Amino acid sequence: MQVPIYENILKSNDYLAEENQDLFNRERVFVVGILGSPGAGKTTLLEKTISALKNVNLRPAVLVGDLATSRDAERIQQHGIPCAQLTTGGACHLEAQQVNKALKDFDLKTIDILFIENVGNLVCPTGFKLGEHIRTVVFSIPEGDEKVEKYPATFQKADCIILNKIDYLTLQSFDVEKPKREAYALNPDLVWINCSCATGEGIEEWINYLKTAREKRLNENG
Amino acid sequence: MHEMSIMQSLFKILVEKAKAAKAQRIRSVTLRIGRLSGIEADLLSTAFQVVSKETMAEGAELKVVTSPFQIKCKQCNALFKSSDRLLFECPECGSKDVQVEPDDDLMVENMEVEIASSDL
Ligand SMILES: Nc1nc2c(ncn2[C@@H]2O[C@H](COP(=O)(O)OP(=O)(O)O)[C@@H](O)[C@H]2O)c(=O)[nH]1
Ligand SMILES: [Mg+2]
Ligand SMILES: [Zn+2]
Numbered sequence: 001m002q003v004p005i006y007e008n009i010l011k012s013n014d015y016l017a018e019e020n021q022d023l024f025n026r027e028r029v030f031v032v033g034i035l036g037s038p039g040a041g042k043t044t045l046l047e048k049t050i051s052a053l054k055n056v057n058l059r060p061a062v063l064v065g066d067l068a069t070s071r072d073a074e075r076i077q078q079h080g081i082p083c084a085q086l087t088t089g090g091a092c093h094l095e096a097q098q099v100n101k102a103l104k105d106f107d108l109k110t111i112d113i114l115f116i117e118n119v120g121n122l123v124c125p126t127g128f129k130l131g132e133h134i135r136t137v138v139f140s141i142p143e144g145d146e147k148v149e150k151y152p153a154t155f156q157k158a159d160c161i162i163l164n165k166i167d168y169l170t171l172q173s174f175d176v177e178k179p180k181r182e183a184y185a186l187n188p189d190l191v192w193i194n195c196s197c198a199t200g201e202g203i204e205e206w207i208n209y210l211k212t213a214r215e216k217r218l219n220e221n222g
Numbered sequence: 223m224h225e226m227s228i229m230q231s232l233f234k235i236l237v238e239k240a241k242a243a244k245a246q247r248i249r250s251v252t253l254r255i256g257r258l259s260g261i262e263a264d265l266l267s268t269a270f271q272v273v274s275k276e277t278m279a280e281g282a283e284l285k286v287v288t289s290p291f292q293i294k295c296k297q298c299n300a301l302f303k304s305s306d307r308l309l310f311e312c313p314e315c316g317s318k319d320v321q322v323e324p325d326d327d328l329m330v331e332n333m334e335v336e337i338a339s340s341d342l
Pocket of ligand 2: 044072
């Protein structure tokens, strides 16, 4: 006998992600998911972002997912902001339920923007919503200009793409227009930012993007 | 391997539906996996075999339906498909100004089950 089902396989994760987002909305916390390969510069970007956000009177917090170590969390904690670490014990991505548990480590009332740094991986986290309002994918010049072509699923779901380490452009042949064009073919509503955490290029643009996206979201939620 | 986690989610749904249908055994399961879902269809069958061991789905066949990438040229409006590599260039007019259909389906469509004759 055939049993029709027609259900989204990840519906239980989607449901928990929605619950997370309801909680964020109630507490007026804007949540940004950060994805990217190991070494792309996710944690470095967050460190730069923390300082810049403090200057515009927004209170950041960070939840870091990592396979085993707490090195990233230690780096963030030096900036004196709320930070929690989720070690996945080898799992290649975060899931909504883990994020929900980790939220108990935060006082959401004292946070304006929460960043969730996912496990360094361009494939596995893609299908797992966490409750974030926007997703940012960080990739960097040394990784080569074929990243978007190779991992279209991840880039298609990015609201913002940070092409980091743009300071390496002088050292390496890299066609910036290629991945950019491909990313817009996957998602025409995308925001693309060339960035260098070494020189500070693009950081202001990124902060402005975050501010605008956050205000838009807060207005939508009333 | 996130395919494992996806298979576990799938199994929760299958077991629930199988119980509701009073099924004794699951013979086959059909999934629809979009090209932009981030899932490797090939890896799913291995994960399925592992997760289905000693369950009512042990030995069941996993059928995975995928569609080719669908791309539209914004210059000449041509629609084209590609089943292996994602093309970012229109084969009709050569334009690189294209739009890719965001097919990220991750669906379980149906399953084939056996029901004990006494329950029929
Ligand atoms: N030259 C240069 N190095 C960078 C930049 N951003 C990050 N890095 C370096 O790249 C390495 C990996 O960065 P990290 O933030 O740990 O990457 P993550 O694994 O994505 O969190 C570190 O040594 C950083 O100092 C950049 O914009 N330019
Ligand atoms: Mg990091
Ligand atoms: Zn064309």
